[in-house]
Amino acid sequence: xxxxxxxxEIFSTMRKNLLRTILTGFSVSxxxxxxxxxxxSGRGLENAAKSSxxxxxxxxxxxxxxxxxxxxxxxxxxxxxxxHDRDYEETKRKNDExxxxxxxxxxxxxxxxxxxxKTAEYEIQSARETDMFVEQMEIxxxxxxxxxxxxxxxxxxxxxxxxxxxxxxxxxxxxxxxxANGIAFKVVGIFKDASExxxxxxxxxxxxxxxLYNGRNNVSYLGLTIKPMSVQGARDFExxxxxxxxxxxxxxxxxxxxxxxxxNWEYYNQMLNxxxxxKIFIWIIGILSIIAAIVGVINxxxxxxxxxxxxxxxxxxxxxxxxxxxxxxxxxxxIITSFFGYLGLFFGTAIIELVSNLIPPNEMFNxxxxxxxxxxxxxxxxxxxxxxxxxxxxxNAANIKPxxxxxxx
Amino acid sequence: MIRLSRLHKSYITGSNRxxxxxxxxxxxxxxxxVSVVGSSGSGKSTLLNVIGILDSYDDGEYYLGNNLIQGxxxxxxxxxxxxxxxxxxxxxxxxxxxxxxxxxxxxxYYQNIPRKKRNRIAxxxxxxxxxxxxxxxxxxxxxxxxxxxxxxARALVTNPKIILADEPTGALDTQTSYxxxxxxxxxxxxxxxxIIVTHEKDISERxxxxxxxxxxxxxxxxxxxxxxxxx
Numbered sequence: 001x002x003x004x005x006x007x008x009e010i011f012s013t014m015r016k017n018l019l020r021t022i023l024t025g026f027s028v029s030x031x032x033x034x035x036x037x038x039x040x041s042g043r044g045l046e047n048a049a050k051s052s053x054x055x056x057x058x059x060x061x062x063x064x065x066x067x068x069x070x071x072x073x074x075x076x077x078x079x080x081x082x083x084h085d086r087d088y089e090e091t092k093r094k095n096d097e098x099x100x101x102x103x104x105x106x107x108x109x110x111x112x113x114x115x116x117x118k119t120a121e122y123e124i125q126s127a128r129e130t131d132m133f134v135e136q137m138e139i140x141x142x143x144x145x146x147x148x149x150x151x152x153x154x155x156x157x158x159x160x161x162x163x164x165x166x167x168x169x170x171x172x173x174x175x176x177x178x179x180a181n182g183i184a185f186k187v188v189g190i191f192k193d194a195s196e197x198x199x200x201x202x203x204x205x206x207x208x209x210x211x212l213y214n215g216r217n218n219v220s221y222l223g224l225t226i227k228p229m230s231v232q233g234a235r236d237f238e239x240x241x242x243x244x245x246x247x248x249x250x251x252x253x254x255x256x257x258x259x260x261x262x263x264n265w266e267y268y269n270q271m272l273n274x275x276x277x278x279k280i281f282i283w284i285i286g287i288l289s290i291i292a293a294i295v296g297v298i299n300x301x302x303x304x305x306x307x308x309x310x311x312x313x314x315x316x317x318x319x320x321x322x323x324x325x326x327x328x329x330x331x332x333x334x335i336i337t338s339f340f341g342y343l344g345l346f347f348g349t350a351i352i353e354l355v356s357n358l359i360p361p362n363e364m365f366n367x368x369x370x371x372x373x374x375x376x377x378x379x380x381x382x383x384x385x386x387x388x389x390x391x392x393x394x395x396n397a398a399n400i401k402p403x404x405x406x407x408x409x
Numbered sequence: 410m411i412r413l414s415r416l417h418k419s420y421i422t423g424s425n426r427x428x429x430x431x432x433x434x435x436x437x438x439x440x441x442x443v444s445v446v447g448s449s450g451s452g453k454s455t456l457l458n459v460i461g462i463l464d465s466y467d468d469g470e471y472y473l474g475n476n477l478i479q480g481x482x483x484x485x486x487x488x489x490x491x492x493x494x495x496x497x498x499x500x501x502x503x504x505x506x507x508x509x510x511x512x513x514x515x516x517x518y519y520q521n522i523p524r525k526k527r528n529r530i531a532x533x534x535x536x537x538x539x540x541x542x543x544x545x546x547x548x549x550x551x552x553x554x555x556x557x558x559x560x561x562a563r564a565l566v567t568n569p570k571i572i573l574a575d576e577p578t579g580a581l582d583t584q585t586s587y588x589x590x591x592x593x594x595x596x597x598x599x600x601x602x603x604i605i606v607t608h609e610k611d612i613s614e615r616x617x618x619x620x621x622x623x624x625x626x627x628x629x630x631x632x633x634x635x636x637x638x639x640x
Contacts, residue, residue: 008524317502401463
């Protein structure tokens with residue numbers, strides 16, 4: 001029955017009530033349009049939140065020293081903790097959960113850099129070879145800090161595109177020397193971080209930083225990534241780390257101010273849950289508004305069937321089977337919902353694409369998009385609802401008795 | 410062609426039971442031109458509906474050809490109506506948004522005949538009715554007589570055994586009524602059984618056999634002096 005004739009039958013009846021068909025269809029278009037806009041915007045928010053997740057890799061943990069708030073084994077509270085290379089080494093050795101680990105020595109003064117006659121203040125961050133993974137960087141040119149740099153405390157620097165553009169412009173930065181605090185650092189590579197905020201810095205080897213800035217074997221903080229595990233697993237690992245540090249630094253493991261752990265894996269999963277929640281919420285709102293539109297379609301189809309009682313009666317008298325009447329009405333509803341729903345889908349997607357191209361990615365909104373599964377899901381939803389919308393009116397139509405329909409007024 | 414025996418039909422409206430047909434015995438042979446007359450409420454339209462399988466009956470038997478018409482599914486009834494019977498109504502019942510040709514072709518659509526073929530057949534029948542020039546016109550652009558001739562073409566297009574006409578001239582003036590009646594006569598002369606329900610005496614007199622219904626029973630019936638030339 002999907003032949004040309006069936007379509008012509010339906011289209012000729014739809015043409016008859018063109019305005020009404022369009023008005024009904026508009027509510028369907030609008031429902032789908034809003035769903036797509038909401039979903040696309042939700043994705044934009046999600047992308048923005050994910051890309052401004054500038055705490056390094058999603059599975060990273062950062063361990064900072066604090067100062068004790070509880071007395072412990074005869075020691076008064078208020079003791080400031082200082083991490084050392086030993087903390088880095090033992091943490092690395094004792095924990096199989098760790099994928100990559102780095103230690104950093106923060107340079108807090110004299111961070112003015114110069115090259116030739118240009119001067120600027122940027123952050124000088126220390127790093128080990130593993131920082132590439134802990135911070136999630138890529139190398140655009142040259143190389144990152146390697147194990148030999150660490151071992152030999154080489155005076156090398158890996159710079160960001162922003163630093164490169166400022167100091168070197170068109171010049172090739174590789175092998176050139178940047179001066180910091182009177183010391184020359186050889187540029188060996190250019191990194192790119194997923195978070196643009198980390199681009200206002202250069203990296204030098206941690207050991208070099210310790211040597212040059214009177215760090216001895218002091219470590220400011222540790223960063224590490226963990227192997228795949230559950231959120232609860234990461235929390236347990238946090239406790240394990242805390243116990244190890246408490247033992248080395250002699251503080252009460254219950255003392256929450258002695259050291260701080262930023263568990264990004266937990267933050268990241270919380271964020272994912274929030275966006276999952278938002279997405280579910282959007283779908284519910286979207287489906288409810290589509291249902292409102294579908295009720296409109298059902299309503300109008302019931303009226304249409306009522307108005308066409310006589311015509312359907314005539315059709316039945318001259319040989320239309322109940323099946324053919326049901327098909328006729330369901331197809332009509334299906335065509336209205338599919339066609340107008342598709343229009344809504346099309347315009348919704350078009351607007352999302354337009355916005356995506358017009359608004360530069362920022363902290364709040366980044367690359368809104370409609371994914372293919374979403375579009376397919378919405379289309380299937382339309383077909384399901386279209387059939388459903390046609391069902392009740394079709395049943396009414398099939399129940400029309402020719403003699404009652406043909407009864408002369 | 411049509412055989413009814415002790416046929417009963419009642420309508421139940423609320424708590425009332427309206428006995429409309431009270432035991433009809435009737436035999437109509439192939440090729441007859443019959444009119445059913447009676448006052449309003451006599452059951453003549455109900456009788457036509459039962460014969461046209463548009464309505465069921467409660468008791469008795471109805472044979473159409475050799476087929477007992479009883480307890481049919483809707484699908485089967487639709488098939489019989491489509492294959493065996495052509496309907497003509499007082500108010501024409503043409504589909505307003507279809508042109509004359511499409512209206513005539515509609516029964517063929519339900520026989521799954523391709524569009525080109527059914528339109529060609531429809532045009533043949535419109536030509537027989539002298540309406541070829543009006544094929545592309547919508548019913549609203551036709552006169553009453555023209556509409557009824559389109560409706561008759563639609564009834565004939567499936568080449569049925571029987572034409573059932575319910576007050577076919579009720580909405581037409583006398584002159585047009587007589588033209589329609591002579592059309593029925595021509596159809597009948599081609600061998601098709603024609604049954605016309607009417608309350609107009611002059612119309613019934615233009616058929617060969619008149620069945621007079623009063624209060625749900627056949628009160629009397631007689632053949633007219635109409636000259637009939639059997640083919």
